[in-house]
Amino acid sequence: xxxxxxxxxxxxxxxxxxxxxxxxxxxxxxxxxxxxxxxxxxxxxxxxxxxxxxxxxxxxxxxxxxxxxxxxxxxxxxxxxxxxxxxxxxxxxxxxxxxxxxxxxxxxxxxxxxxxxxxxxxxxxxxxxxxxxxxxxxxxxxxxxxxxxxxxxxxxxxxxxxxxxxxxxxxxxxxxxxxxxxxxxxxxxxxxxxxxxxxxxxxxxxxxxxxxxxxxxxxxxxxxxxxxxxxxxxxxxxxxxxxxxxxxxxxxxxxxxxxxxxxxxxxxxxxxxxxxxxxxxxxxxxxxxxxxxxxxxxxxxxxxxxxxxxxxxxxxxxxxxxxxxxxxxxxxxxxxxxxxxxxx
Amino acid sequence: xxxxxxxxxxxxxxxxxxxxxxxxxxxxxxxxxxxxxxxxxxxxxxxxxxxxxxxxxxxxxxxxxxxxxxxxxxxxxxxxxxxxxxxxxxxxxxxxxxxxxxxxxxxxxxxxxxxxxxxxxxxxxxxxxxxxxxxxxxxxxxxxxxxxxxxxxxxxxxxxxxxxxxxxxxxxxxxxxxxxxxxxxxxxxxxxxxxxxxxxxxxxxxxxxxxxxxxxxxxxxxxxxxxxxxxxxxxxxxxxxxxxxxxxxxxxxxxxxxxxxxxxxxxxxxxxxxxxxxxxxxxxxxxxxxxxxxxxxxxxxxxxxxxxxxxxxxxxxxxxxxxxxxxxxxxxxxxxxxxxxxxx
Numbered sequence: 001x002x003x004x005x006x007x008x009x010x011x012x013x014x015x016x017x018x019x020x021x022x023x024x025x026x027x028x029x030x031x032x033x034x035x036x037x038x039x040x041x042x043x044x045x046x047x048x049x050x051x052x053x054x055x056x057x058x059x060x061x062x063x064x065x066x067x068x069x070x071x072x073x074x075x076x077x078x079x080x081x082x083x084x085x086x087x088x089x090x091x092x093x094x095x096x097x098x099x100x101x102x103x104x105x106x107x108x109x110x111x112x113x114x115x116x117x118x119x120x121x122x123x124x125x126x127x128x129x130x131x132x133x134x135x136x137x138x139x140x141x142x143x144x145x146x147x148x149x150x151x152x153x154x155x156x157x158x159x160x161x162x163x164x165x166x167x168x169x170x171x172x173x174x175x176x177x178x179x180x181x182x183x184x185x186x187x188x189x190x191x192x193x194x195x196x197x198x199x200x201x202x203x204x205x206x207x208x209x210x211x212x213x214x215x216x217x218x219x220x221x222x223x224x225x226x227x228x229x230x231x232x233x234x235x236x237x238x239x240x241x242x243x244x245x246x247x248x249x250x251x252x253x254x255x256x257x258x259x260x261x262x263x264x265x266x267x268x269x270x271x272x273x274x275x276x277x278x279x280x281x282x283x284x285x286x287x288x289x290x291x292x293x294x295x296x297x298x299x300x301x302x303x304x305x306x307x308x309x310x311x312x313x314x315x316x317x318x319x320x321x322x323x324x325x326x327x328x329x330x331x332x333x334x335x336x337x338x339x340x341x342x343x344x
Numbered sequence: 345x346x347x348x349x350x351x352x353x354x355x356x357x358x359x360x361x362x363x364x365x366x367x368x369x370x371x372x373x374x375x376x377x378x379x380x381x382x383x384x385x386x387x388x389x390x391x392x393x394x395x396x397x398x399x400x401x402x403x404x405x406x407x408x409x410x411x412x413x414x415x416x417x418x419x420x421x422x423x424x425x426x427x428x429x430x431x432x433x434x435x436x437x438x439x440x441x442x443x444x445x446x447x448x449x450x451x452x453x454x455x456x457x458x459x460x461x462x463x464x465x466x467x468x469x470x471x472x473x474x475x476x477x478x479x480x481x482x483x484x485x486x487x488x489x490x491x492x493x494x495x496x497x498x499x500x501x502x503x504x505x506x507x508x509x510x511x512x513x514x515x516x517x518x519x520x521x522x523x524x525x526x527x528x529x530x531x532x533x534x535x536x537x538x539x540x541x542x543x544x545x546x547x548x549x550x551x552x553x554x555x556x557x558x559x560x561x562x563x564x565x566x567x568x569x570x571x572x573x574x575x576x577x578x579x580x581x582x583x584x585x586x587x588x589x590x591x592x593x594x595x596x597x598x599x600x601x602x603x604x605x606x607x608x609x610x611x612x613x614x615x616x617x618x619x620x621x622x623x624x625x626x627x628x629x630x631x632x633x634x635x636x637x638x639x640x641x642x643x644x645x646x647x648x649x650x651x652x653x654x655x656x657x658x659x660x661x662x663x664x665x666x667x668x669x670x671x672x673x674x675x676x677x678x679x680x681x682x683x684x685x686x687x688x
Contacts, residue, residue, distance in 0.1 A: 030395065030438040030491055032474050041474035043439060043491070045389050051374065053474055055441035055489055059481045062445075094374040095387060097399035099443075099487045101406075130376050130385035130397055137403045139482035143443045145399055145489030147374055147387070 034157065037242065039088040039227055040148065042155050050155065052091040052148035056081035057099075059141035064204075066140060068183045070190070071110045073204045074142070075117020081229060082146035083125055083208035084280045088227040090156040090217015091148035093210060095128045098144055101137025114142070125210055156217045158242035161224035161285035165311040167247055168294060170209050170282045170303055173232065174260030174269050177276025179203030182263060195262035202259065206280040212303050213282055221294055222284040231277035237318045237330050239283060246316040249309035249330075251323055274320075285311050378501065381586065383432040383571055384492065386499050394499065396435045396492035400425035401443075403485040408548075410484060412527045414534070415454045417548045418486070419461020425573060426490035427469055427552035428624045432571040434500040434561015435492035437554060439472045442488055445481025458486070469554055500561045502586035505568035505629035509655040511591055512638060514553050514626045514647055517576065518604030518613050521620025523547030526607060539606035546603065550624040556647050557626055565638055566628040575621035577677040581662045583627060590660040593653035595667055618664075618677055629655050 014036060033050065034042035040054035058078050060066055069077070079096070086093040098118065102111055122129055127146065161167075179199035182192065189200050209227075216222035226239045232254070240247050251270065260269040260276075286294050291307070298305035309321075318330040358380060377394065378386035384398035402422050404410055413421070423440070430437040442462065446455055466473055471490065505511075523543035526536065533544050553571075560566035570583045576598070584591050595614065604613040604620075630638050635651070642649035653665075662674040 030493060032439060032472055035474045053441055055443050056477050057443045059445050061482045062480050095376060097397055097489055099399050099401045101403050128376055130379045131399060133400050136406050138405045141485060143487045145441055149374060
């Protein structure tokens with residue numbers, strides 16, 4: 001018997017999509033311009049704007065432990081992943097439906113804190129809760145399905161990168177992975193301070209880059225974009241595969257979060273920035289002639305946008321130039337980090 | 345400490361909606377014409393059609409047990425609830441995103457059967473899977489968020505019923521509750537026959553009334569509509585509350601499924617038809633002058649539409665006329681069925 005955990009070569013979502021081919025004419029409107037395989041689907045409306053559609057969930061014991069996550073922060077995080085998906089398409093998030101499953105033993109105060117966190121995050125990003133489903137569940141989970149809007153043709157896909165483009169990331173990477181390590185080791189939110197507190201906060205309360213994503217899309221500066229929810233080592237190859245391109249990243253150009261460097265030390269922080277995941281920063285490609293415009297936009301919105309490398313032809317693969325001067329393929333980074341340069 | 349199970353007076357979804365008031369101007373398009381509190385939200389698009397938006401989930405141990413539900417049927421059911429919501433608004437279902445959480449121990453064959461069931465249901469109802477999220481989870485759950493389309497002003501709300509309207513249900517009620525009772529008692533799908541098999545099938549593989557709902561909406565025959573996912577005893581008071589009206593239902597006019605009558609016996613089947621839930625039939629109100637048109641539509645699509653009573657002024661409450669000739673308030677039915685006429 002094959003356990004699901006081994007079914008890694010193709011996700012369930014892809015399999016369903018492959019075998020589900022709706023018959024007959026599609027209703028007018030909401031035709032899928034872009035389906036599975038990007039940060040969000042793009043649905044054509046008869047009107048002026050296209051609709052973006054994405055979904056994400058958090059579930060206890062896998063994505064979080066209730067003991068680690070104050071209810072308010074858990075609620076905020078439940079919306080963050082979907083907001084980040086819409087940001088990575090260059091869209092404006094609009095309205096969402098929420099499914100919440102709580103074990104019957106859940107403390108009502110905790111559940112209401114979660115509700116408060118979701119509501120606060122919704123207010124902050126100007127999105128409306130328009131429906132939902134709540135029911136008992138064996139373990140706590142929160143699912144958000146979020147709609148967004150984008151001007152036709154302005155959506156930023158993963159597939160738009162071309163050889164010669166610069167490769168950029170917003171913000172600094174590695175802090176959420178450092179925070180997770182602290183939480184696993186027994187540190188608690190609200191009891192740590194300084195860099196430790198910052199790292200824990202980065203894990204529990206990630207900041208979706210909604211304004212940056214929207215501006216990178218509207219200005220046309222981002223030719224391709226993806227959010228780093230699974231980490232640079234997984235998400236850069238996805239962007240490259242969708243674009244039919246390769247990439248070279250300079251390890252020393254990757255912006256490592258200060259809190260990660262303090263908590264983990266330089267080498268482990270550099271590794272966390274590559275493979276840690278849950279950063280929710282944006283990775284994007286921009287044409288070489290737009291480099292100055294990207295820098296200007298970064299200054300204007302006070303968010304670092306670091307050039308970490310460039311897009312190259314597909315045959316050159318997706319590689320990282322380590323501090324040692326050696327090139328290493330990205331797939332080796334993902335395979336349990338065994339060949340990670342910092343360990344060499 | 346208050347356990348969540350006691351927090352019954354107001355759902356979490358309502359609480360979040362109350363405290364989440366997005367600041368600032370809303371983006372053009374997808375403005376909520378109708379938010380929480382109906383079968384689906386109605387979002388105004390700049391184009392010709394409005395967008396409907398709904399979400400539902402199934403979770404192991406609460407909605408189903410994996411041992412009861414063949415994977416294919418579980419997959420079909422995961423879409424059925426959302427399809428039924430769109431049907432109850434008079435809309436056309438369009439595209440959906442899926443979140444699937446599977447325990448790591450899940451047999452891959454089972455997971456693929458679930459995928460096959462979702463895909464088959466999607467093909468059958470002409471809806472497209474456009475995105476999703478899969479991840480490990482402590483207990484199996486499937487969440488569907490579904491978009492639909494409806495002509496502006498043609499959406500059928502819960503709030504449109506007026507005193508004097510006839511009250512109708514599609515199909516026959518009670519079979520899913522009978523099926524659930526059989527499954528709890530050890531019966532298994534594929535091993536039962538006749539009425540027992542029909543009841544089990546009704547529970548595991550409900551039929552969303554997509555065509556009936558669409559026609560009742562398009563023709564304007566349904567003035568108010570709701571699906572019976574929680575049973576007549578819960579859903580009729582919801583329709584009445586939204587409409588600011590009361591209702592009188594004749595118990596003898598409620599269409600009881602033949603399989604429920606055979607499996608449960610007449611009295612218990614009558615009770616199941618009222619309080620059993622998971623019927624996914626449509627309950628609607630139609631103006632008295634439309635009675636013949638409703639009958640004609642029912643004949644044309646070969647789906648029973650039974651007149652079970654009528655809408656009355658709110659001060660007369662929501663009551664049922666039992667076989668004994670006594671009127672009983674619906675809230676008594678919900679309160680543990682203690683006052684249920686069949687037990688009197």
